[in-house]
Amino acid sequence: MKKASLFVGCTVPVRGTNYEQSFREVAKRLQIDLTDLSGFSCCGFPTHSVHRITALALSARNLALSSQSSLLSMITLCNACTENMTHTNHVIQHDPDTRNEINRILSQIHLSYQGEVKVKHAMRYLYEDIGITAIQASVKKPLSSLRIAAYPGCHYTKPSDLYDHFDSPENPHTLQDLVRATGASAIPYHSSCCGGGTLGAKEDTALLMASQTLKSMKENGADAIVVICPFCDVMFEQNQKKIEKLTGEEYSLPILYYPQLLGLAMNIEREKLGLSINRIKLDKVLAKIQPIQPENKE
């Protein structure tokens, strides 16, 4: 049993409960003991551009809580949480002045933090700590009929220095490997930014950016998109109808969070994977997973 604290962040519990739910199910079967710590706050990402120290202190506080409970491994679900917390760790480990400043702030609530908690995105955790072989072994029903466009998003791999270069920032492959572990094929497609970062500033631009990726995924025969960040989900799933309206093209590409895909391959009851929360109908995808029927007579 591996132990880790689970940091769900803000968007996942509101807009991605299916992500959280399915990950908890999958984690159970992969022998990951997840602990929810009371008192987890904002990861700090949204305040980063406004007040750096606040952002760092917010995430340092979360990390300190994990450390206090002797959980030196923290799993995050959202790419933004992953980036900000990892960044904080990096600053605390390498910049003594900022470390002191943050600890001064933390000391007011009787906490201190020295960078000892390792933060990993849930998928990186699966890839590195559980391993492809173990994941393959957990698969009961290989999804060999599915063609998946695996979309890792930006802060899963970037900046790569922060992430110990565990995956290539230019040519990420770990999510594809994870998809392949379920038996599905990871198709090539032309990928660009999901547009999530621009959504608040200029909606049309953001939607057009997402449309390019959707178009390529569609053209290359994707059955579904696999995402691992709630922001990508917002762009590809929750805004897909809007994008279709804007571009006049129909995509109808269902979105799955990776743990949902893995859950299907593990043959976990569909109800437990929160599939009903997915906005774009999964009928076709689920129909493809049906086993080939044996026959009786002519």
Add this chain to the structure above:
Amino acid sequence: MEEETRPVGKVLVIGGGVAGVQASLDLAYNGFKTYLVESRDAIGGTMAQLDKTFPTNDCSMCILSPKLVETGSNPNIELLTRSKIVKLEGSSPHFKVTVRTEPRYVDFALCKGCGDCSQACPVTLPNEYEEKLGTKKAISRRYEQAVPSTFGITKWETSPCKAACPLHVNAHGYIALVHKGEYEKALALVREKNPFPAITGRICTRPCEKACTRLSLDENIAIDALKRFLADKEIANGTLWDPECAKDNGKKVAIIGSGPAGLLCAFDLRVKGYEVSVFEKKNQFGGLLRYGIPAYRLPREILDREIDMLRRMGIQFFSSHEIKGEDTIRILRRQYDAVLLATGAWKSKKMNIPGESLPGVHGAIEFLEQINEGTLPPLHGKIAIVGGGNAAMDCARSVLRLGASESHILYRRTKQEMPANPEEIEEAILEGVRFHFLTNPIEIQQDSFGYKVMLQQMSLGEPDESGRRRPIPIPGAMQDLYFDTVIMAISQETTPEDFPLIDSEKGLYVADRKTMETSFLGVFAGGDNILGPATFIEAMACGRKAAISIDRYCNHEEIDLGREGEDPFEIKAHLDLSQVIPIPQQKTAIRIPSRLQNDMSEVNLGLTEEKAKTESGRCLNCGGCAECMECVKACESHAILHDMVAKEQVLDVGAVIVASGFEESDASHYAQYGLGIFPNVVTSTQFERILSASGPYGGVITRPGDKKHPKKIAWLQCIGSRDTEHPYCSSVCCMYATKEAVIAREHSKEVEATIFYIDIRAFGKEFDQYIERAKQEYGVRFVKSRIASVSEMQDGSLQLTYEDDAGVLHRDVFELVVLSVGLASTEENCQLAKTLHIQTNNYGMIESKEFHPNETNQPGIFAAGSISGPKDIPESVTEGSAAACMASAILHEERGKEVTIKAYPPEINVIGDKPRIGVFVCYCGLNIGGYLDVEEVAQYISRLPNVVYAETNLYTCSSDTQAKIRDKIKEHQLNRVVVASCTPRTHEPLFQETIREAGLNRNLFELANIRDQDSWVHQTKRKEATEKAKYLVKSAVYRVMNRKPLTIQLMPITRKGLVIGGGFAGLQSALSLAEQGFPTYLIEKEKYLGGNGLHVHYLEENPTVGESLQQLIQKVLNHPKIEVYRDSAIQSIEGYVGNFKTTLQDGKTLEHGVIVVATGGLESKTTAYGYGLSHQIITGRELEAMIHYNKWPNPKSVAFIQCVESRDDHHPYCSRICCQEAVKNSLLIKNLSPTTEVYILNRDIRTYGYHELLYKKAREKGVVTVRFEKNRKPNVFFKGGNVAISVYDSLLHREIELCPDILVLSTGISPNPDNVELAKKLKVPLTQDGFFLEAHAKLRPVDFATDGIFLAGLSHSPRNIEETITQARAAAGKACIILSKAGIEAGGKIAYVNNRNCSGCGSCEEICPYQAITLVNHSKSTPLQRVAEVNASLCKGCGSCASACRSNAIDVEGFSNDEISQAVDALLEPM
């Protein structure tokens, strides 16, 4: 010495690219037996795929092909293609290597390379040689000029469709044949396993389609519909099929039951010659085919037609014969040799619910039987059918045709789980059948309204063992429906109550499932009656098994021997479907009658021809070869063996050379560039194929997406190079991209070519000049910008965003984008390294220690070419030679021990004899024979004067024909031989060898090319082609008529070497020569050995150069075979290859057979940038000395200026090493004083290969690079007594000023000024820049055109120490080839002078490229008259002199003017 450790004079070379080929040739010529192992079908490597080579624009294949032919025909090189190393044991100098050779399925000895098989093959696969832009057949040759030319079959495993079929009908094969339009052959292939295609094509349950690989992508191939299409086409043509039967064997078999099992068994046995009688209890034949399947699905004329075929074969059918009871069988058994019980399953299963025996409740089978017998009373009202299989659909649809008003299906699961064929369900829906899913009858009651069916509502639970979700009753959810009739279509069972062989519990005959034997001797059972209710196709499979058993039984053979093989093959998925784009299945047309009543005509109308072709084209060919055996039928020389297996052999070798090359980095990983996603983004190798005249588009620049001809092409550099995964530079991409742009412009002036680059790395010999030409003459545009991503436009063109030189942002659209993909290691190479226990670096490439290029960590295993890092062609060739040299050094004592030297009979003297010519005209299978009348040609030729014998052969090159030619020479005392066949390019040496073996001189042979130059080009004009052939052969006969034997003499060799120059190159060359056992003189003009090496102190950051140099010098000085002459200069060099005489200034004369020129170069002197005006301004070498001798002043800042007086109009070449030196020195500075600011002012940073890693490190340590343009060089001036530089930074687009404490000028390398004099003495050429000019920039990089003289090091061109060492070894290795020869060959087809005609003008001397002609005094009596003299050992017989001679005094043996005139006369004079 122990056998296991004894040195072996054999070498293993792994990899058939240009490095491996060069190494193999060098080794073989050096007297070592060589095994060349190649994993692909043919040698040639990547070079064979290229269109042209830089910087000479030579055709790549044209210069490579002769080398490949040479390799293939060398008796001491054994080619092992499709082979891999699986194990290495032992150690240097005796390894034991296990090599595994995968089957080629074609016999090397028998294959003539004619290509008939490929023509016949229906399977088209992606062509890897064409980088998947084109296709190849499943049996093919890698490329036209491939060596070996033997074809090979691409076979993966049994295609799943074929494997899944119970009869193993070769679906893949007939699909492929349909696609090729070979319908008759396709149908014949079906019938090899299944004689009933028309029936099967309509009603089969299609296990093949369920196994189809496409199913996991989109939809399966409509395999059954294709089969039906074939059968229907034959019916439409009105042809009848009558299978061939063996002669009657006198044995009789009775078959009881005429269902599918019985019919197939009857067919199989009749084909074998049995007398077969079929007994049927019904009055018509076909069993459940007739009585279970409605006519709208299987029209009766189709059924009758295929049963009639059986009748025509002589099978006797007895209707209304019910065989019942054990006694009847006993009686039958006495009359027949064997009996088959195939009585089927004719009883519907019951659900066992109350009310099932009510009069209006029927079993489906009985119901269908009545329908098809016509005995069913008219129907009316609502009818319910319980069940979801095909029988249920048959009932549901039939009742609507028989008067029912409504038809309802009651099924306990959902539509998805229904076992019926999907289109049956769809058609039923269209016909108005209503479906009630998730309902299960639990009771049927009759009341006044009719039959009340009480239905339990269900839901789906967990999947059961069949994989379908189990229906679970929903408690309390019930529904009642009323019907007039209820049909139970659950399943069937057998009714053989009267047979004694029954297992009463299961209701089945007791029979062995494998052999169909029952406990009753001679009685077999097969079909539904033993399987339980099975499918039509499974029943047929039973029938077949029974037929095999009956045959064996009747012949008293063991019945169950080896029967396991009849069961399905293992199916493995291997295709990567992620790149396959879904295409929807072609649907068959259906006809739903508007009024169903009484309309029993067929609903499914099958596929049209057009649809069948399209549909068959969807096949993914998952098995590779479809095993349709068309190739076997097409091959006239019986060379194809589909059952060939892999073999392993253990080779004893003394050394191993690894040269298995590279592959392009997989650029499809970089999704942002769109490779594999946007069709008009291609890789550089793909573009080479696009350019190639033999490529997929015939050399017309075409983009793959829409086959349009692009006008605007962009090249993106550094894809898969200089990034996080491949941080090294791939060295060759800048040049090949430029070459591709130039060639593209040559192909079409309309093409606009733009190259987006980071640095242009044109560091090789003559490379920068090439780039300049590309810019100036060809207008190729170079834009310094790394493109971030490519996006596709509506029309398939591609949009790029970039910043131009002025910093302006552009969005530009290109019609084609070429990715200049870098070189990377292959997975195969990594595996190989593990197998050989050799170390690789982080990038999977072989690692060598510093100063030990081409060595691995395993003694005796050497690396050559791109396996150790990116290399271009000449470097790979050089490394091939160097590795061969190193292997020879270890094994030199074994030289000549393992090679074959053939013994020949003495030559027959033919001089003075009347010509007696034998002519052998070849059919070349169909290649010649198919297009002209070979017999007529032979007859005509036999009548020509002096022709005493003429014959024709199917393949004149086959080994039995060689024996025949030798016999005929003896029998008819032939003294000249002509073969009329393919081409002398590949086959002349073979026939010359044959006549030599028969005692004739090789020159007494002539080949008439009637294939390449006749039958192939005039395929539609048989008569004219025949005439032309006659002329061509006649011409050859005339030409050979007066041919004289030519002899080759061996001249003695002075087996010693001379090396000029004592630097790194000279020292290493001398050492390598001596290590191979040859005494060597080393001449150095200075007092000290070491040359430029004395001034280089650091290799990368290590101060080990001096030490290594001293070690090398000591080795040379201490070597007993090396004589060193220091402080010596050469006065004169005389003689030629094998026998040189060199006189030193002190008068001493040295005799030697070869020369290696290693005179080095100099650091250039300069006066630019204020050099000499201030102690602050120094050269690179001075800087290095400063650091080395601890005089480093720890300055605040240092600036380097690169390309000082280089790469400009005066010195156009790049000195190659200055960038790596500057980067190295800047790192040394940073190590000594980390705070020192370092600036490198450059035009491009040319840190190619792994030097890029150093450059990266320097940048990380804060070294700043500033780029300036060629025409805006930095300004150096003095400011307050200190040096200052102002430079326009072309990236920042502004002028900046630097005030360094030290300014380092990278002045580059100049050629040695002594080269000019030495070149004259050696009579060898120099380049315009003053370096020595090698024989061929690509393939002969260390040779001079003049035999026996070689070059290495800076005398060749600028290069670093490790490259110099490699080159020196290569030069020495080449020299050793000459020194180890038996003698210098002189004579043969060479020029000779008729002194009487010679006027001594000297034209020939001037023109001779090999310095083989000199003017000499004619005789002592006429000292003023000079005549030309040919040096036989230098002449190559090129004929330049003969064409230059104004007085017809010079001629070439074997190509004399007389001979050619006669040949021309023969062509001109009428027949």
